[in-house]
Amino acid sequence: MGIFEKFKLGFKKSAENITSGLKEIIIKKEIDDKTLNEIEELLIRSDVGVEASSEIREIISQKKIDPNLNIFDEINKILTEYIVGIMKPLEKRDFFHNHNKLNIVLISGVNGVGKTTTIGKIGKILKENGSKVVLSASDTFRAAAIDQLDKWAKKINVEIIKSEPGSDPASVAFKAIQHAKNKSLNQVIIDTAGRLQNKKNLMDEYKKIANVAKKIDASAPHQVVLILDATSGQNIINQVDEFNKIIPLTGLIMTKLDGTAKGGILLALAKKYKLPIIGLGLGEKEDDFQIFDAEKFAKAFIQ
Numbered sequence: 001m002g003i004f005e006k007f008k009l010g011f012k013k014s015a016e017n018i019t020s021g022l023k024e025i026i027i028k029k030e031i032d033d034k035t036l037n038e039i040e041e042l043l044i045r046s047d048v049g050v051e052a053s054s055e056i057r058e059i060i061s062q063k064k065i066d067p068n069l070n071i072f073d074e075i076n077k078i079l080t081e082y083i084v085g086i087m088k089p090l091e092k093r094d095f096f097h098n099h100n101k102l103n104i105v106l107i108s109g110v111n112g113v114g115k116t117t118t119i120g121k122i123g124k125i126l127k128e129n130g131s132k133v134v135l136s137a138s139d140t141f142r143a144a145a146i147d148q149l150d151k152w153a154k155k156i157n158v159e160i161i162k163s164e165p166g167s168d169p170a171s172v173a174f175k176a177i178q179h180a181k182n183k184s185l186n187q188v189i190i191d192t193a194g195r196l197q198n199k200k201n202l203m204d205e206y207k208k209i210a211n212v213a214k215k216i217d218a219s220a221p222h223q224v225v226l227i228l229d230a231t232s233g234q235n236i237i238n239q240v241d242e243f244n245k246i247i248p249l250t251g252l253i254m255t256k257l258d259g260t261a262k263g264g265i266l267l268a269l270a271k272k273y274k275l276p277i278i279g280l281g282l283g284e285k286e287d288d289f290q291i292f293d294a295e296k297f298a299k300a301f302i303q
């Protein structure tokens with residue numbers, strides 16, 4: 001199965017919701033207020049957010065769809081155009097390009113969202129694109145976290161800088177960045193500990209990592225990427241707010257889209273924050289990752 005088929009399959013539940021919902025709603029040849037309300041409600045139930053849902057309602061009502069056309073197809077077209085219009089500007093393919101200069105990427109997110117796994121996946125793509133990658137095992141909170149990143153480093157065949165469990169995460173990052181400079185490596189990807197929001201000391205450590213990076217390179221961290229778990233529901237919005245407050249985010253990656261009907265939340269996020277979307281996680285394996293593409297997303301979401 002190709003990655004796009006996997007992606008479509010991941011979105012099957014979300015898409016089926018919308019498709020069968022629309023088919024039930026659109027039974028007449030014209031779109032009246034009742035139908036518009038029902039479409040709006042369906043979209044809200046699919047997690048695309050109140051704002052986007054009401055805008056889509058407005059666009060459909062203004063459109064004066066010719067009753068001789070297939071109304072269902074016309075509405076799908078409007079939805080696709082709307083999604084691509086909002087999300088196309090948020091593509092960030094250059095994240096994966098080899099810029100041939102030191103690029104320090106800080107990976108953030110609460111516990112269990114998929115940070116370490118995602119580092120393995122993006123590290124692999126960066127390496128394939130010619131970057132020289134080093135991972136920084138700055139989640140020193142648990143021994144297992146260091147081992148997990150170590151396994152990924154071996155699997156994708158990149159370097160890793162690590163220290164004993166319980167050691168200072170910022171000093172590990174410092175060593176990783178120094179190592180990159182000494183060896184002319186150009187991508188440093190820093191793993192961090194989760195459960196940050198409600199643990200002040202971990203939040204302080206997170207900030208300290210960024211400050212230490214700045215000491216070596218004033219423009220660092222060049223990327224601050226928040227990892228979000230698609231199955232976390234409305235908590236996702238809080239997580240974006242909280243992390244954005246501490247160090248401004250430069251991009252998002254949403255994981256676990258393979259196991260949920262909640263894919264619509266990505267549109268709500270796009271609408272609310274306009275943060276670049278780097279990619280989507282579609283499973284636990286190294287290639288279960290899709291670099292974000294707005295058209296593909298829309299196609300999978302509407303089907």
Ligand SMILES: Nc1nc2c(ncn2[C@@H]2O[C@H](COP(=O)(O)OP(=O)(O)O)[C@@H](O)[C@H]2O)c(=O)[nH]1
Nearest residue numbers: 111112113114115116117255256281282283284
């Ligand atoms: N189904 C699925 N599982 C994932 C995905 N990304 C990560 N996981 C799993 O989620 C769990 C937590 O991932 P981990 O990378 O350790 O999260 P971290 O605590 O944020 O570093 C692990 O069991 C991963 O295999 C994904 O895109 N899809």
Ligand SMILES: [Mg+2]
Nearest residue numbers: 115116139145
């Ligand atoms: Mg981890």
